[in-house]
Amino acid sequence: RQDSVRLGLEALGPCDLVLVHDGARLLIEPVISEGLEAARETGAALPAIPIADTVKVAGPDGTVDRTLDRSRLWAAQTPQVFRYDLLLRAHREVTADVTDDAAMVEALGLPVKLYPGSPLNIKVTSPEDLRLAQGLLQEAPHPSRATRDP
Template identity: 45%
Template sequence: MAEFIALIPAAGSGSRMGEDLPKQYRLLAGKPMIYHALHTLCSTERIGTVCVVLAPDDTEWKRYDWSEFVGKIKVLNCGGATRAESVTNGLKALHAANHVQDHDWILVHDAARPGLSHALVERLLDQLTDDEVGGLLAVPLADTLKRADKAGRVQRTESREYLWQAQTPQMFRTKLLLEALGKAHAGITDDASAVEALGYSPKLVMGDAYNFKVTYPQDLKLAELILQERIATR
């Protein structure tokens, strides 16, 4: 029977936040940002293992207490220069240690999406467990899209029909994901794109606006509000 394994690539520096501290360790609701995704994934019963892929020279992780996740979390210091490299290195390390099989499901989640909820994870598992390809959380685009020219002026308005904004987790079988990432071009930004390049069509599973990616400093205030509200209702 296939296992469900979550993998969080967390080797990035978070340079767009404009600070030296890696983004995943910025405090939100009194905890490092990555804690909130870990809490959701580790407390999801169907997920057997949650792997965190850190940079080889990461010095921040050991500053915090992760004891509540003992028995479910696995830390791998084999992160690469890109997200794709970190995911690939993590999967290869798990495979070499016989901790993952080709048919197991891998849920790759961004450390900078602290708003992930149990409901979204369960929806993803329910809709993809029997899928032939796999898929990802995503939300239909709501805003009007403008195509700009090099001078920063509107060139035309783009139709948003059938356009979705990708989120994570993105869920694929180990063998397919490794093959896709191994053949992916250097500029790839998510796992689904790599799978698409092999000719497959991943399934879109409805996400929600709370599962946004913290990218810029102004995103922190919104994430803080969402997490404080969620913690208060636990």
């Protein structure tokens, strides 16, 4: 995945901001403008939602080692927004295997700003996720031809 983004950046060429979106998140909400604003401020931003569940850290034997303080925990989502030059630098300099592009910017010691995500922006990676997404899509209002913008 990291190679795909880096190659995409190199093919794109210099620009102001880029968005990196996970194709498994098909229920994106219209909050991108907040991400653009946050990335202009800090160079990097990602949508996130506060963790609602209690999070446990377990040892190899499956017993709980500790409970994390969820008041500072956030679930990261996409689209993540970056200054082009910053993200390209991160992809060229950070060789560690990371789970998202924001982690590469973090590895450079640079700030990543959170902007409000949506609980509906789920990542569809299992049959259960797909059923949930299908249910959400069935409940979503469908714009009629008469109400669409030209």
